[in-house]
Structure formats: C-alpha cells, structure tokens
Amino acid sequence: MTRQVFAYIIHKDGVADDTALEMVAAAGKLDSDARVTAVVAGAGSKLDSVCNEAASSFAEVWKIDNPALAYVTSEVLRPMLVLILPKNGIILVPHDHFGMDLAPGLSIKLDAAYLPDAVDFQGIDNGKLKAVREEYTGQVSTHVLTDISEGVVITVRPGSFKADESKRGEGHVVDKTPEAIEGGLPAGSCRFLEIVEAEVGDVDITKSDILVSVGRGIEDEDNLEIIHELAEAMGGDVSCSRPIVDAKWLEKSRQVGTSGQTVKPKVYMALGISGTFQHVGGLKGSPFVIAINKSPRAPIFQVADVGIVDDILDFIPELTERINELKG
C-alpha cells in the first residue's frame, strides 16, 4: 500500500517558505514510494499563488481557504487539520516557531505518535520509523524508533534536508475547505490581535560585511570589551547569540538566528558560540565562518570554514593586538 505523507507548507506574502522544498526532500528520504501531499492554509489570492507554486513540486495540494486564516494561527488551524487528515497518515511540519506551536497538540488530537525535530530518516521497518535527532544543543545525536502504525506527526529541522528542486508535481489542487470547517469554526478562546515588529537598533547587522559574533562563552558582561575591541580592529560590527540578549548585555537587534536577524556578511567570527541550528539558521549567503571555541566538539566546527580551539578570553586580546600592530 502506498503510504500517504503530508507536508505542511508555511508561506508569507504569497510565497512558500524555504522549508517547503526541504519537506519534499524529507518525504522522499522517509519513503521514496510515498504519495506526498502539500497542505496549504490561508485566505484569498495569495493562498492560490502558494498552492500553484506547491503544485509543481508535490503530487497533490490540499488547500484550506478561509478568512479566519488570513493570518494563520495554530489554534484556529489545528482543529481544521484534525478534520481533514487521515488517522494513520504521516504529517511533516517544519520545526520552527510555527511547527512548535501547532504540531505537539496536533499529534494528541490525531492520536498519532510524535517525533520532534528530526534531522534524518533511516527507513521504515515493520511499522517503525528509524530517525536521527540531536540532544544537548547538538553535542550528541540519537537514533530513535517511532511506532507510526497509527500515524505520526513529525517536525523536521529546517536546513537538515537539502531542498529538492525537481519539479515533478502533478499540479493537482484540491479544495478541502468545506471539510475543514465542517461544524463551524472553533470558539475563540485564543484570539490573534496583531504583530508587533522588532525594534530597530543602533546598527543594522544585516548590512555588515564583517561580523564579530559573541556567545555565552564570553562568560561575563565585562568581558564584552574584548569583543568590541576586536570588531573595531577588524572594521566590523558586533553581533551575538541569544543568551547575550537574554542577559540584556547587547540589544536584541544584534542577535543572529531564527528568532533574531538573518545576516549575510563576507566574514563571520563565531566566538564562544556552540552553533545550535537556531543560531546558524541566521547565517545566509555562505559567509566565511571562523569559529573559536574551547571545546573541540562544539557543533559550530561542523559549519565553520576555519576553527580554532582555544579560550576566547586569552585568544581574542592577542589577536586584536596583532591586527592593530599590522594596521600601524
């Protein structure tokens, strides 16, 4: 029997998210014989353009079109998905801020298994899916086995499957709206109000060619001085990982990552940053990445071009001094 895989498509302003084609690849790795259906929810003509886009990559597209989804929220969408999805299907959702909101509850409502933040699939045997996950901020990996015989909801880590660009879709869009809103919309116990845009900071790190980025390895607010000095010597700007912003040592506008800025410098220095996918997800345009970390096993060394295993508190001042000497 052909397996049914569903991929939830995130989109904005009428364009599918990068994760859409990653879902095609993920579904292919999961089961190359599966019939893969894109599920696209929203409202109006922008939704139609996303559906048409998806139709070129997926065997089939299920559309849910309703004004209540003009801004898609998981509390409104989840009950609709429960009405249309089969009880034993495989449902793929990107592991991002939307997937984290939607997917765990969806698995409960579908009475399906849940597999969070999968980075790879290694085959299905006897109703059991073998997958790879990471734990402890990527320091160790695990194989997990999920019983998918009664269906499964899987969140897939963005960036872990290479986008499948092959256009092999059949262009078939099915309007699932009537089924999805059968019995009326859910009572509004959670009402979306508005989007509050991020505050603009004093520097725009998205425009910087050279970023000197600092993470929790800096240990203390006072030590930030050596980072500012290095950035000045290099002629770059200071950016950071999330814990530095959480501690209020630097402004939110300097945070690189999925919940911060997406940057595209020529050179990126990652100093005392472990390299979680949420941080690295903010790096675009393949910058030259130099990582300095005292742990040789830090995941950042997997994405960096050049690595130095050392204590940044010792190394950075020496480097700064040498660059300044050089510049005279």
Added chain:
Amino acid sequence: MEILVCIKRVPDTSENEIEVNRDGTDIERDDLVCSVNEWDNYAVEEAIQIRDRVGGSVTVVSVGDEEAEEVVRREMAMGADKGILLSDDAFEGSDGRGIAAILKAEVKRGNYDLVLTGAQADDGAAQVGGMLAAMLDWPFASLVNFIEFVDDKKIKVGREIAGGNQEMYEINLPSVLSIQTGINEPRYVSIRGIRKVASLEIPVHTAGNLGISPESVGEPGAKTKRLDYFMPEPGEGAEILEGSTDEIIDKLIELLKAKGGIK
C-alpha cells in the same frame, strides 16, 4: 491566580561537555552537573512575578526520580509556594506524550488557572507544553515572551516568532503557555534561600495517587523510543588551525585579509 509550573532537571550544558558512554546506551553520567532546565527557570520567575502582581500561588512540579527533588527545592527557594514531585518506577522511559499525560493527571487534581512550561528542554523536543494543552483541551501558546492580565478570565500574551517579531493574542483562562528565555531576568537564588527550604516536605505523587495506569506511560506507553546515543558524524567540518598561538594568529590574519575580514 493559581499557577502551576512544570520543571525538569537536566544536565547543565554550560557546565559539562556531554559525552556518550562506552556502549552508546546513555550519556556519561559520572560527575555530571545537573540543574533546572534553563527555560523552566524563566517560567518560574514569570509565575512568581505574576503572583506578586495579582495574588494567588505558584506550585512547581517535576516528573522524575528522587534527584529531581533538588530542582523542585531550588525553585521553591526562588519563591514558589509549593512543590510536588511526580515519581514512580512506571514513569521511567516515558516519551513526551507520557510526561504530558502524567502532568495532566496532576493538573486535574488542582484548580489551576495557568500552567507554564519551558519552551524546550535538554532533548530539544519542545513538545510537552503543547501536548498537555491538547490533552486538557485548554488553549495553548508557545514561545511566550510577554504576559499581561486583562481580567481574571483573560490574558494578553506575546509569542516570539521569526526575526524578533511578536504575535499578540488574547487568551482565555485556563490555558497552557510555554515560556521563551528572555521574558524576564530570573532572580538569583542564594545558599541561604536554599537552606530555608531545605527541610520543607515535598509531597511525592505516584501512578496510584494520580490514577494513571502504568502501561499507558513509561517505556510500555512510549511510541517514540531512543535506541542509542552516538557522536555526530564529523561532516566536512572546519579546518582546525594548529600550532602555537602566534602561528595560529599568523594564519588567521592571512585568511582574514584574503576573505575581506580586515578593513
């Protein structure tokens, strides 16, 4: 306002390098420094601040073995009014759904207006809060970085999304929220504070107390099971610069010059 905060004791990744043990069955647990999950600490701080603003009480709860009592006590020293440990051999090996089911049983015993979890814990799953909400049929918001009370039946909540933007919602109580770091600045817990709560009795609830059938949770109830641990296969990876610090700096400066890293 009766608030329940779910907390987990986890290996502290800023204090330890996590290693896989010899046969790959577990991580190396000798000398492992453990503490409360980073996200949960923000959740407890938020609950305490809410209680101090609008009244009520804060209860912290953890599913774990006797060692988990240490983090329950720590969060009580921080200012939580009550602590509960949910512990039973039958809970061992639970997947996220199992943990959520155990927590649900405890929520049902109380009269809570608000349940807080962390956004994610050590295995990065980010699942328990959303599952718990679905099991309770309560509204849920994840990655919450702002909470304001509208009245005693309603709250205004901000969720962090991409780019540092925020979605604002109005949510009816009772509800479940998963808390994102940065929502507040968790207070410091002094040794003295810990000593003050050292002798407080922390009730332990078992599967029997909670009315949970043992086969629905733990290893038998788990649909997702960990098979082993392994070190991530080294990919292409970085070229590691070796030599004395001076030599490394020489090489690095050459690279920086070549790549436009020195202006």
